[in-house]
Amino acid sequence: MKKIIKWIFYIFIALMVIGFIVGKDKKQTAAETTTEQSASSVVKDKPVPAAPQQMVLSTTATKLFNAYEENEVAADEQMKGNLIEVSGVVQSIEKDFTDSIIIQLKTSNEFMPASMTMEDSEKSTALTLRKGKKVTITCEKMARVMGSPFGRSCVFNK
Secondary structure (H helix, E strand, O other), X not given: OHHHHHHHHHHHHHHHHHHHHHHHXXXXXXXXXXXXXXXXXXXXXXXXXXXXXXXXXXXXXXXXXXXXXXXXXXXXXXXXXXXXXXXXXXXXXXXXXXXXXXXXXXXOOOOOOEEEEXXXXXXXXXXHOOOOOEEEEEEEEEEEEOOEEEEEEEEEOO
């Protein structure tokens, strides 16, 4: 009985960590949108400067996994503020408890795939995706969660 309660507790903690990571981005996006709307309503005559172009770092799921294994701090620092383009073979296509689409790409450790949380706009592409297919996905943010790479705000490259 104690083992069951212990496992339920671990699952609950894991879900809370994932929810915190996923929910954090949505709150930040809503706050940024509100700030932009209020700023644009105050200043209407000034031209808006173009947003600086983000650099795109290209890698594979295996190289990304190995970079995090070697030095998580260095890998995070290298990717900070950049778009991350990850190529790899689809291991699974899933949904999490918030109904977000998760594409898992194979890495050198079959039990720790690189997980990419897709934008809702990518649902039509995800519907046609199959295991074993090679894909390239671009993510706005990358982190390491429970030992494997975890991308957020991701889209498929066309």
